[in-house]
Amino acid sequence: MRGPQTIAWATFPYTFSVSLSALSVLTSLFPTVWLSPGIMHSKENSCCCSFEHCKFTTEWLLSRTRHRPKIAVVCGSGLSLLAESVSNKQVFRYEDIPNFSVSTVPSHDGHLVFGNVKDKSCVFMQGRFHLYEGYSLCKVTFPVRIFKLMGVETIIVTNASGGLCQDFKVGDIMIIKDHINLPGFAGQHPLCGPNDERFGIRFPCMSDAYSKELRKLVLNISAELGYSNFVREGVYCMVSGPNFETIAEARMLHILGSDSVGMSTVPEVTVAKHCGLRVLGLSLITNKVSLDYSREEKVNHEEVLHISKMRAEMLQKETCFQRLKEICKDIFPHFQSSVLEVCGTFHFSRSK
Template sequence: MENCGIVTKKNNFNRNDIENNINEFYCDDYSYETIKEIADFLLEKTQLRPKIGIICGSGLNSLADRLENTDAFPYEEIPYFPISTVEGHVGRMVFGYLNGVPVMCMQGRFHYYEGYPLAKCSMPVRVMKLVGVTHLLATNAAGGLNPKFKVGDIMIVRDHINMMGFAGNSPLQGPNDSRFGPRFPPMAKAYSKDLIKICKRIIKDMGSENDVHEGVYTCLGGPNYETVAELKMLRTIGVDAVGMSTVHEVLTAKHCDITAFAFSLITNKCSLDYDSSDEEANHEEVVSVGQSRQEFCGDVIYQMVRAIHDEEIAKDN
């Protein structure tokens, strides 16, 4: 992490020293003031004021190409933004209209395995919050652990298991700024039941119920794929799909009171048998399956955006 670490210019600390100089002891790259500066930069350059934010996963970046009347900002042009280094991630923030609804879309995300701390990976979610976003729709590519899943299926994320969090790695580590959210945010309802119902209704209308499931997702650090033993362990504890993103983004969204929804595109079946070498995962397959199913995934998000917008308008009236 940049500009992080314990400051050692004093030999003796007391509680008041720490509380009064707390930013000296923690990475403060993404303070509230910095996040606001990023949000203000974007708001000054676009007239759109979206309430819905979208994060595109591997191979699903074409969703952003459906936006109309767009204002697009490459990550390298946005102050304090990292750069996405992964094949299949374009690397820009796009504002525009999707199905007539203003949205803010990340065309490419940041990952822990790229060398970024989790706070930096999920920083754009806080930017969305200060832009005015109230709903987050996140997509990802994932390996299917549930034997009922087949390649190309969609798994609506009902819940997650935060394996990285079990190891003490969280985007919320360090001092808590109550302007974002509480010190100890609850996670029992991390994924909105209302948004899940909307998605399931849309899927039913599309006649694609057999291709869509609900399940539990987990994020691992990567960039390597998992061993057979690791996958067996994950399946034993109830994981249906495994990837390298989303959990910390949803955790950050929940912390700052953004309603969250996520789905996984099953791009490969995980190897649970040492003799099934033909099921060994690779990134080329992930991107290829994502591209082959991007129209279907895009149709789902396209209709969800409209449904969310219409329901929020109805509530206001």
């Protein structure tokens, strides 16, 4: 006599076949859902970001340069000029570096620049990678892990962002004191998937992602340079883009506590903190995000006034670029080779 267990096993092949058919239909209808890098993580879907890939790229770079940088700078949109202060410069194109992605944004040059700034060995990324370009977060953050394996101890991330805080003006420099990882709430997080202890711990603390010492240092340097009126502190919010925010979205972000909004930076900072790097974040306010439905542009405004306004903003931005460049340049002499020991940051065991 066949009992319930016998019946269940008898129908198992049919049930399993139906389940596979249903899964096949779902994956064909919604491939982006099933194969999204924020949802599906496996060794086969590692996007060439394993420790071995990182080590190979690191060794490739170190074999071609004598520089051994302790400081890395990620140049955001329009901020590639930050690398102009470099002496003994050596430049690598992204497309020539194994496992590196290629910048597709026009304002990102796509160069890795090694050199010295005031006798400090540094590496500059002239252009970063973004989610909206179609790259997975492991590819977006790949350079940060390369920097760590190269011996970098401190990373300075810069970006161009929209101001949500009503006190901010176009051209202000915001020192990032904290961030909101909006894509992370939806599962798009660079630390999802298997954790490699050679990079960092499984559950890193992010409450102190941005170094208090470096933030204070920038404030002091800004005061010395006479830039106190242009330098602020605030919270940066990352959205995935590529579209800019609706007014309703901007209002929501403002209510959440965001002072500025952009489409980058947070993934790199998260991985840098995971790797044990000290982080300084600087955000250039390039526009004010509208929070008011009544502030729409009037098409009947005189064209000359409109052009004058645009050019005034451009001049203000370029002036601020120079300020940002001077601040970054003056920061470097303050770094010591033992910054990690001094600040008590946990160490990272680096493979030879």
